[in-house]
Amino acid sequence: MLARYDEGLATAEEELRLRDLLADVEALPADLQAAATLFEGFAALREEQMPPRHSIVRAGRRWWGWAVAAAAVVGLFWVVDRTATPYCYIDGVAVYDSERALASTECLAYLEHLDRTMELFDQLIQTETNE
Numbered sequence: 001m002l003a004r005y006d007e008g009l010a011t012a013e014e015e016l017r018l019r020d021l022l023a024d025v026e027a028l029p030a031d032l033q034a035a036a037t038l039f040e041g042f043a044a045l046r047e048e049q050m051p052p053r054h055s056i057v058r059a060g061r062r063w064w065g066w067a068v069a070a071a072a073v074v075g076l077f078w079v080v081d082r083t084a085t086p087y088c089y090i091d092g093v094a095v096y097d098s099e100r101a102l103a104s105t106e107c108l109a110y111l112e113h114l115d116r117t118m119e120l121f122d123q124l125i126q127t128e129t130n131e
Helices: 002-007 012-024 030-047 053-083 098-103 106-130
Strands: 088-090 093-095
Touching: 002 012, 002 030, 012 030
Parallel strands: none
Antiparallel strands: 088 093
16 A cells, blocks of 8 residues: 555545554554654644734735835926926036025126126117218
8 A cells, every 4th residue: 555655546434444453553563654744744744834824914015105105206306306497507617596596695796797798789889870
């Protein structure tokens, strides 16, 4: 019967009888000790149980929920950063705060030169029209 089991030819009833025989016999011959150990291991495996599936799925869903939330926050910051339009540029640096830009006098220094240039241009035009 053990040879039939090893070859995979034993029926379910034969396997049950073999399991019962190997469990009941206290003093087994040496050639049956390995088979008895094998069937003891099968019995131990039969008693083990998997945790409920829903607890494994919930833990996975919880992890995915946090990952999606973190990705959404990072994406939001990225979109806001890419779509923000600077108020002006001061010395080649983008300034996004209008109060800071207006408080800075560095950008107004060039207007004095523009004003002087406009005065000279007006004088030239008047001179040309008077002649």
